[in-house]
Amino acid sequence: MDCSICSSLPVILRPPRNTICVSCYDGAKCVINLINKLQNDRKPTNNNVSPVSPIGSSCKTLTNASKWIIDLKNREDELEDKINFLAQFTAAFRHQIHTDIQLNPGSPASPSISAHRALLATRSEIFKNILDSDGCKAAPTNSTITLPELSHEELESLMEFLYSGDLGEEKVKKHVYSLALAGDKYEIPYLQKFCERYMLKWLNCESALDVLEVAEVCSCRALKESALDFIVRNMEEIVFSSGFEAFALKNPHLSVQITRASLMDARKNRPNSSS
Template identity: 55%
Template sequence: MDCSICSSYPVIIRPPRNTICGSCLEGIRTAFSLMSSFEGGNDREAETARLESNQSHKFLVSPTAKSKGLADLIEWMKHTKKVEDELSQQISFLASSSVSAFQEQIHTDIQIKPSNGPPISAHRAILAARSQIFKNMLDSDSCKSSPCDTVTIAELTHEELESLLEFLYRGSLAPEKMDRHIYSLMLASHKYEISYLHKSCERHMLENLNVSNALDILEIFDVCSHQKLKDVVLSFVVKNINDIVFSTKYEAFCSKNPHLSVQITRASLIDARDRKRTGDHC
């Protein structure tokens, strides 16, 4: 079909050339569905009233409009990009101010001591806002006695603690720091209930899952009791069982995690049985 959208020569659009291919049609439908899903939020009536008062956003007034054209979709995309840019500026403003306060040590009121090296000065308010566990620690009588109390996080090295605090202030980490400290950060996010860091670590580990780190990630998800994510990694281990089982680290892994080695063995046998049944049916 000579699609009037993706064709290399849509110069003359007239019957029967005013047609679109299935791929373009599906893409347009998906885009309209996405637009409708954003319009139909939890507070639809309030949002509609707000947009009705803004003449520049008339294309978004009715989430249940029966007819919308590509021009409406383009305007919605422009509006969405504008909102995204404004939010990015707001996030940058908030993050930069808190990061500057941390880097320049402006009015710090607590010290965090790692397992090695000197303590790092921080702000009680930031720690309490990012973690309910930190808030509970700082609300305890022992931490209220002096504005210069020291809190010890013995499971983190000085470098790991620096990365944790940087994430708490900035909301992100440079990729190389995330790669270097991903496991300690994941465990810290679990222990201190830092949900955003937790999700960031989960996403980073799954995106970088390979045969060399699969056992480490499986162990971390087991410690953090993430059964669904653990099953994902376990399935990956089974699919790459030959490369993983005969690796140099597998024996040490089994000695440290006998229950996980049993689970890997069972999952491998179930996978082999299922594949055999599939082959027999074929």
């Protein structure tokens, strides 16, 4: 059957000869259903008022679908402009423009990092409380904060993230666990979510125990369940790995949870003895 959409000569298939093939029909329905789902999933911006849509409350035709996609593209361009505008503040950190506080890593031999008090206070409630203390107020030009749990590289990566809201994949791979713990300790929810996404993305037999340990410390239930489920499904390879013994000695309570989860999984998958 000639299709007025994907035919090599669609110009000759104008109405009333506007038949379409099964693939194009299914594709059109999928596009419309997807857009309706995305519209329904949109959360209100504030005061329980839904965002304004250019095509009403539902998408019933491909013309409306194309308008919706154009609207999305315009919003994407606006967000990109906003991100580029906000990213200019990163230059103030990179070039050390008007910095007013020093951050010390855990190692006394490592150099400090200059930053801006205002940014730290807006990114973290813990930093805000520290900066509001009398010690920091007394001598603002010489005030320092020490983050003893972070190395110089880790602290530098943390600052880069706080200024830009992003971090190169190579640095994330290297410091994701320490950054996740810092996000938890200093109450930086966006950093925690950022690290959780990468830990789930890279979850494998080598990283599963580390992810489980970090998830436990950070009280991240969803991440912990994902890591525990992965460990159970790959129990033999992980339990007999070189790092499991050290993990078990350091985290006996997590080892118990792994054992129990494994036994429950085995019981669930055990054939019914009565059959």
